[in-house]
Amino acid sequence: MNKYQAEIDVMPKKEILDPQGKAVTGSMKNIGLSEIQNVRIGKHISLEIEAANEEAATEKVEQACKNLLANLIMESYTFKLHLV
Amino acid sequence: MNKYQAEIDVMPKKEILDPQGKAVTGSMKNIGLSEIQNVRIGKHISLEIEAANEEAATEKVEQACKNLLANLIMESYTFKLHLV
Numbered sequence: 001m002n003k004y005q006a007e008i009d010v011m012p013k014k015e016i017l018d019p020q021g022k023a024v025t026g027s028m029k030n031i032g033l034s035e036i037q038n039v040r041i042g043k044h045i046s047l048e049i050e051a052a053n054e055e056a057a058t059e060k061v062e063q064a065c066k067n068l069l070a071n072l073i074m075e076s077y078t079f080k081l082h083l084v
Numbered sequence: 085m086n087k088y089q090a091e092i093d094v095m096p097k098k099e100i101l102d103p104q105g106k107a108v109t110g111s112m113k114n115i116g117l118s119e120i121q122n123v124r125i126g127k128h129i130s131l132e133i134e135a136a137n138e139e140a141a142t143e144k145v146e147q148a149c150k151n152l153l154a155n156l157i158m159e160s161y162t163f164k165l166h167l168v
Contacts, residue, residue: 009091009128024129024152031151035134035144044093044128045108050119060117067115068108 001050004057008079010070011042045069048084057081085134088141092163094154095126129153132168141165 012018021040028036047064051057061079070077096102105124112120131148135141145163154161 007093011128011130021129025131027152028148031147033144033148036148037132037134039129039131042128042130044095044126045105045123046095046126047109047123048121050121060119063115064112064117064120068111 001052002057003084004049004051004054004081005084006045006047006049006057006061006079006081008045008047008061008065008069008077009042010045010065010075010077011040012074013076016074042075043069054081054083085136086141087168088133088135088138088165089168090129090131090133090141090145090163090165092129092131092145092149092153092161093126094129094149094159094161095124096158097160100158126159127153138165138167 018040024041025037025039028034049057049060051060058081065077066072102124108125109121109123112118133141133144135144142165145165149161150156
């Protein structure tokens with residue numbers, strides 16, 4: 001078995017309002033960073049996974065994202081795997 | 085002025101307990117994914133920034149992370165910039 005590290009981003013979908021991101025965009029102006037726009041805030045998840053190969057690890061991470069980590073109605077996910 | 089997209093990860097520091105991650109690690113077992121271990125959960129932030137060059141954009145994103153997005157006592161951040 002190999003051990004892989006997965007780095008997953010779960011973000012609100014583009015067509016979904018992101019009130020936390022909007023609030024932070026406003027706060028950027030207050031601290032003098034008005035050049036910063038369009039802030040969107042989601043989750044970053046790192047995890048370790050034991051699997052026979054990268055394909056099996058990818059499958060498990062897909063399952064974890066779909067069943068637990070992301071709400072697919074409102075969020076989308078992307079991830080990268082690397083061997084540790 | 086150029087427009088850059090920044091992709092920022094804000095994660096709890098290694099020496100800090102991550103109760104949300106621990107809870108999710110436990111839930112992985114319940115949905116049949118006991119191969120998944122050591123889940124840690126942080127924030128992923130994407131934003132757009134106008135700057136003269138990549139160096140100036142990096143400086144502004146550093147400021148945003150230090151002053152607003154991350155709590156440096158408990159969290160660390162990493163980011164990538166790309167031109168849009």
